[in-house]
Amino acid sequence: MQVLSSAGRFAPPDPGEGRRYTEELRVPDLSVGTYCIPVGGEDTQSPHTEDEVYVVAAGRARLTAESGTVDVGPGSVVFVPAGEEHRFTDITEDLTVLVFFGPAEYTRRDA
Template sequence: MQVITGAGRFTAPEPGESRRYDEQLRVTDLSLGTYSVPVGGVDTQQPHNEDEVYVVTAGRARLVADSGEVEVGPGSVIYVPAGEPHRFVDVTEDLAVLVLFGPAEYTRSQSQSQSQSQSRS
């Protein structure tokens, strides 16, 4: 067992940055971190090769993805499949999001991601 402290807590980006990601856990099949985007911040993330689950712990924004868009706030839980372009926009309150990657972020190659996506179709 491991207690993960600080997960889901908003942390302001460094000066000159528009967002912040802090990884709190990494094991072979899972990673977890907190993604923070302040009001006026810009989410510049690129699609990941891993599946993601977002759990919004604070703030308000809209998540825009190829498959649609949704308003998010505390308690929102969203699944984004590997390879799907998506980003948070219109951040109206400092946004803090727990991000769970399966498998751990940056461990799946693009070809693995594509074959996973095709098997879900």
């Protein structure tokens, strides 16, 4: 067992950065991270080669994807399939999101 004590806690981005991603755990079939975007920050991510599940721990925003748009807030859980273009927009409260990649992030990138 491993306790991920810092997972899901807001950590502001470094100066000049609009977001922060911290990987909390990596095993071959799963990775877990905390994604933080402050009000006024920008989500510039590209589609991933792995499936993702987002669990919003704090904050409010809109998640826009090829398959639709949804408002998210604490407790929201959203699945985004591998390869789908998506990003958080309209961030009205500092956003903290737990991100689960299956398999681990970038595992399929070189496949």
